[in-house]
Amino acid sequence: MAGIALVTGATSGIGEATALRLADEGYDIIATGRRENRLNTLREKIETKGRKCMVYPLDVRVQSDVQNFANRLPDEWKKIDVLVNNAGLAAGKGPIQEGNLDHWERMIDTNVKGLLYVSKAIIPFMTSRKKGHIINIGSIAGKEVYPGGNVYNGTKHAVDALTRGMRIDLIEYGIRVSQIAPGMVETEFSLVRFDGDQQKADETYHGFDPLLAEDIADAVAYQVTRPPHVNVADMLILPTAQASAIVVKKEE
Known part of the structure; x- marks a missing residue:
């Protein structure tokens, strides 16, 4: 067994x-998310691969729930x-003066505070063993800004x-900290951003x-399978048709 991986x-x-x-890659999986039925389906898929899987319905925006989740984990x-801090979203797109406060709160609470809540709850498990790898899923939007x-x-x-900052703080414990910053990935991302508008997505x-x-x-797997003395600290991954946050070659 490669170990245990937690994916939010x-x-x-x-x-x-x-x-x-x-x-x-041989990891047993702890999977969290807000949709319990999908977590159960994921667990079934993972178990057919011969790996163990624990699922836990969790909204990373709620700090008390995150800490309770960590506290209730069986010792094994x-x-x-x-730890893959993946939970995140975009909500809305437009000039800041026309911004929707609910959109702002959802993004800040999920993308920043949620990542912090989960990290704070899980890092002590790693520091006590002086072992671990944290991968934060960022974005090209964390490298450059774009209109709206x-x-x-x-x-x-x-x-x-x-x-x-985490990489600096955790170096004395031998914990690797990495980021993956994707460009445009076709997932539910745009559907969420545009409040369910399938055409816009x-x-x-x-x-x-x-x-x-x-x-x-694939990139996550590459990072976690490097030798212990290697930390792939940051990966910016774009589709071939994308050159920057706003330059994309599209065919008519």
Whole structure:
């Protein structure tokens, strides 16, 4: 067995693909997310691969629930080797002066505070063993800003900074801290961003081949399978048709 991996936001997209890929790499999986039925389906898929899987319905925005989740883990499941902080979202897109406060709160609470809550709850399991690997799923939006992305850009810049800060703080414990910053990945991301508007979501990925969730899962697998003395600290991954946050070659 490779160890135990905890993946947040595992009910779809990058989180689901990562949980499945890490199971293929020999990890037993702890999967969290807000949709219990999808977690149960994921557990069945992982168990067919011969790996153990614990699922836990969890909203990372609620600090008390996150801590209770960590406290209730059986001792054998507390030996977490890999934490993938994947839970995140974009909500809305437009000029900051027209911003929706509910959208802002959801992004800040999930992308920044949720990552912090989970990390704070799980890191003590790693520091006590002087072993572990934390992977934060960021975004190209954490490397450069784009029109209409203001608050989302801000939250992902925070993930970028937190990743670098965590790496410094945890170096004495031998804990690797990495980031993966994807460009445009075709998942439920845009459907959530546009409040369920399927047409707008589809238009986002029309005319080019975007990344798939499995592409990012491959990158996670690459990071965690490096030798112990190697930390792939940061990976920016784009589809070939994307050159920057706003430059995308689309065919008509």
